[in-house]
Amino acid sequence: MIMMCPSVAGTPLKDVTIKADAPSELLLQKHVDYIAAYSDKVNDYEYVMTEYLRMSGIYWGITALDLMKQLPKMNKEEVVSFVKSCQHDCGGIGASVSHDPHLLYTLSAVQILSIFDAIDAIDVDKVVEFIRGLQQEDGSFMGDQWVSDICGEIDTRFSFCAVACLALLKRLDVINVDKAVEYVVSCKNFDGGFGVRPGSESHSGQIYCCVGMLAITNSLHHVDPDLLGWWLCERQLPSGGLNGRPEKLPDVCYSWWVLASLKVMGRIHWIDKSKLERFILACQDEETGGIADRPGDIVDPFHTLFGVAGLSLLGSYKNQLKAVNPVFCMPEETLTRLGVRTQLL
Amino acid sequence: MNDDFLSKRVVADFCAAFRKNPRIDEFGFVYCPEKTVNKSPVTVEGNKLGVETWCLKIVSPFIHRQLLSQRHGKDKSKLQEYSKVALLLNPECSTFWNIRKELFQRKYFTALTELKFTNIILTCHPKSPETYVHKRWIVRHAFTKQAEGNVDNRIVDTDEQTQTALDTEMEGSRVAASGYPSNYNAWSHRIWTVKALARCSAEVLESELENTKSWVRQHVSDHSGLQYRQFLLSEHRQKCLLEEHLLKEFQFLDDLLISYPGHEALWNHRRALYHLAVQSQEGLGHQTEELSTENASVKSSLTGLEDPIEPLGAGSLVEENKSHTGEGEGVRLTSINEMVNPLLEKKRALAILEETSTSDSKIQERHYKLYIQWLDRFKT
Numbered sequence: 257m258i259m260m261c262p263s264v265a266g267t268p269l270k271d272v273t274i275k276a277d278a279p280s281e282l283l284l285q286k287h288v289d290y291i292a293a294y295s296d297k298v299n300d301y302e303y304v305m306t307e308y309l310r311m312s313g314i315y316w317g318i319t320a321l322d323l324m325k326q327l328p329k330m331n332k333e334e335v336v337s338f339v340k341s342c343q344h345d346c347g348g349i350g351a352s353v354s355h356d357p358h359l360l361y362t363l364s365a366v367q368i369l370s371i372f373d374a375i376d377a378i379d380v381d382k383v384v385e386f387i388r389g390l391q392q393e394d395g396s397f398m399g400d401q402w403v404s405d406i407c408g409e410i411d412t413r414f415s416f417c418a419v420a421c422l423a424l425l426k427r428l429d430v431i432n433v434d435k436a437v438e439y440v441v442s443c444k445n446f447d448g449g450f451g452v453r454p455g456s457e458s459h460s461g462q463i464y465c466c467v468g469m470l471a472i473t474n475s476l477h478h479v480d481p482d483l484l485g486w487w488l489c490e491r492q493l494p495s496g497g498l499n500g501r502p503e504k505l506p507d508v509c510y511s512w513w514v515l516a517s518l519k520v521m522g523r524i525h526w527i528d529k530s531k532l533e534r535f536i537l538a539c540q541d542e543e544t545g546g547i548a549d550r551p552g553d554i555v556d557p558f559h560t561l562f563g564v565a566g567l568s569l570l571g572s573y574k575n576q577l578k579a580v581n582p583v584f585c586m587p588e589e590t591l592t593r594l595g596v597r598t599q600l601l
Numbered sequence: 602m603n604d605d606f607l608s609k610r611v612v613a614d615f616c617a618a619f620r621k622n623p624r625i626d627e628f629g630f631v632y633c634p635e636k637t638v639n640k641s642p643v644t645v646e647g648n649k650l651g652v653e654t655w656c657l658k659i660v661s662p663f664i665h666r667q668l669l670s671q672r673h674g675k676d677k678s679k680l681q682e683y684s685k686v687a688l689l690l691n692p693e694c695s696t697f698w699n700i701r702k703e704l705f706q707r708k709y710f711t712a713l714t715e716l717k718f719t720n721i722i723l724t725c726h727p728k729s730p731e732t733y734v735h736k737r738w739i740v741r742h743a744f745t746k747q748a749e750g751n752v753d754n755r756i757v758d759t760d761e762q763t764q765t766a767l768d769t770e771m772e773g774s775r776v777a778a779s780g781y782p783s784n785y786n787a788w789s790h791r792i793w794t795v796k797a798l799a800r801c802s803a804e805v806l807e808s809e810l811e812n813t814k815s816w817v818r819q820h821v822s823d824h825s826g827l828q829y830r831q832f833l834l835s836e837h838r839q840k841c842l843l844e845e846h847l848l849k850e851f852q853f854l855d856d857l858l859i860s861y862p863g864h865e866a867l868w869n870h871r872r873a874l875y876h877l878a879v880q881s882q883e884g885l886g887h888q889t890e891e892l893s894t895e896n897a898s899v900k901s902s903l904t905g906l907e908d909p910i911e912p913l914g915a916g917s918l919v920e921e922n923k924s925h926t927g928e929g930e931g932v933r934l935t936s937i938n939e940m941v942n943p944l945l946e947k948k949r950a951l952a953i954l955e956e957t958s959t960s961d962s963k964i965q966e967r968h969y970k971l972y973i974q975w976l977d978r979f980k981t
Binding site: 269270301304305307308309350351354355356358400402403406407408409446447451452453455456457459482483486490501502503504 | 657658661662665669670672691693694695696699702706734737738741742782783785788789792793796822823824825828832835836863864865866869872873876877880964971975978979
């Protein structure tokens with residue numbers, strides 16, 4: 257429920273109000289049922305319209321279930337077979353069958369297979385080659401490429417996707433890591449945050465990607481954790497929720513990206529944890545299960561994952577939720593199994 | 602009416618609408634959950650194109666399946682028509698945009714036509730990330746032919762077409778910025794366009810500072826719009842010109858802070874201006890951040906031992922001993938040298954607080970205190 261909360265003399269503060277009867281406990285079983293049933297909606301209009309991001313959608317669902325210790329609810333063989341069918345000759349992986357390869361979905365695919373311990377279902381060497389070919393001279397990464405002499409889209413999210421994917425595959429050596437780091441650092445702003453490209457506005461999502469990228473490459477000394485930590489904890493609003501930028505409404509997904517960034521920088525205690533927990537719990541839907549961006553809105557798998565992951569990172573419901581890795585947004589035990597480590601301040 | 606027949610009819614109606622009304626500049630959904638009269642769901646009023654929502658559940662999946670299954674077929678005209686409709690309805694499908702890239706390379710439409718088409722999409726989907734991605738691909742392909750981030754800019758065409766492309770992109774991002782608050786994608790695309798198509802020429806930087814001034818005044822919560830002005834200022838190569846603009850921007854901001862108290866975006870803008878002023882004075886100019894040294898990392902780990910005020914967010918007021926002198930005269934910035942004097946800057950910030958009307962002073966005070974703390978912690 258979005259409300260403008262008038263402060264003194266009607267100056268609007270952009271925030272939500274949590275109703276007294278909002279959910280205040282974790283409705284874990286409801287979320288499990290919601291995710292498990294999501295793929296049954298295969299002819300649902302919304303399902304068709306989101307086919308373009310299906311691989312990421314599956315990653316969100318699988319990770320949420322695994323964090324809630326219910327991964328067996330997913331049909332592993334079916335999912336692995338689907339992922340395999342989305343790999344193209346160039347090595348890149350698309351969001352769904354007949355969708356073009358892209359770095360975003362390549363990462364999601366590798367994350368899914370890592371959680372299922374089935375990475376050999378795809379041609380790993382070709383994935384590595386696909387990613388390697390996306391790095392530019394200045395260290396940046398394209399998301400895909402359509403004409404060989406015309407550069408594709410550059411975005412710091414892709415820097416994160418590239419190194420995260422290669423780290424999971426233990427093949428970081430194939431790219432120029434120093435140059436990759438140099439490019440991300442060139443996107444650092446005066447406020448300590450990071451934008452999509454050099455000179456662009458600081459944005460919590462991009463910050464998560466850049467801080468995560470620097471953690472994977474053991475380059476966190478380029479971050480000013482106090483300066484950036486300050487900006488990040490200013491994202492917390494009176495409702496307890498976190499927003500992505502100044503004067504935006506709180507959103508559960510920012511609760512993950514901001515929180516995870518603070519965790520990586522060793523400043524998670526700069527956030528009021530109990531208020532954030534209250535906010536996330538209030539975003540649950542008691543009837544349908546699942547979590548929405550803010551209280552009272554419609555739920556979706558994306559916000560369900562980040563709400564559950566946020567609670568795990570806060571240390572809430574420890575006996576019901578697995579520990580989550582703040583860089584990869586995957587269960588810690590998966591990364592331990594793979595032997596993948598990242599820097600943390 | 603059979604679903605497939607309806608869908609084909611709707612696509613045909615869309616194409617007819619574009620043919621009969623080449624000046625269509627806006628698209629939208631007309632909320633209509635059930636078909637009520639026996640006529641096409643596609644409507645045109647003036648230059649505005651609309652489609653009634655009752656047909657979407659049938660038409661969208663049909664077009665989607667057609668495009669993916671017939672992508673490599675021979676009927677490229679059909680792909681042209683279908684992809685146009687598909688993207689108006691769902692612009693996030695990057696594979697559909699890739700189909701249009703292939704059609705573009707086969708010269709089914711020009712770059713300018715395609716840029717205008719993307720602007721129509723933005724009137725309905727102002728945030729659409731993939732629409733901006735496609736715009737940039739078209740511009741790179743048709744106008745700049747250079748790698749992203751290429752510092753030694755090759756010569757960009759200066760002919761009429763490039764100017765039209767620049768105007769089209771500015772118009773599209775302007776409309777989209779007004780269509781959604783703090784539209785990150787619209788403004789970051791505008792930054793990209795100024796770099797790629799105008800090469801941050803002094804002329805464009807000046808005109809953009811002028812053009813966006815009244816927009817920002819009408820959208821004081823819009824952090825993206827304000828950050829765009831920070832970008833424009835930071836691109837100035839000449840120190841004297843930069844400082845002249847900074848002075849004007851501080852004066853502009855002073856007025857906004859008093860007229861619109863308690864806006865985090867405005868106070869954050871002040872942090873940026875202060876930073877730019879200090880940087881300019883230190884002669885750092887337009888340089889990318891130097892890679893941190895070991896000393897810097899030692900420094901930050903030491904300061905990390907002192908946590909900031911508890912916690913900043915959650916509406917808690919910052920408590921601190923007021924260090925102001927209480928002089929409170931309206932200390933407005935009148936010279937460039939005053940810009941980077943931290944004591945004077947604190948006095949100016951206090952003057953703004955004291956000029957704020959009593960009813961709004963509490964919320965203004967919170968932001969004032971945060972600003973002073975931020976200056977103390979990071980700028981002195």
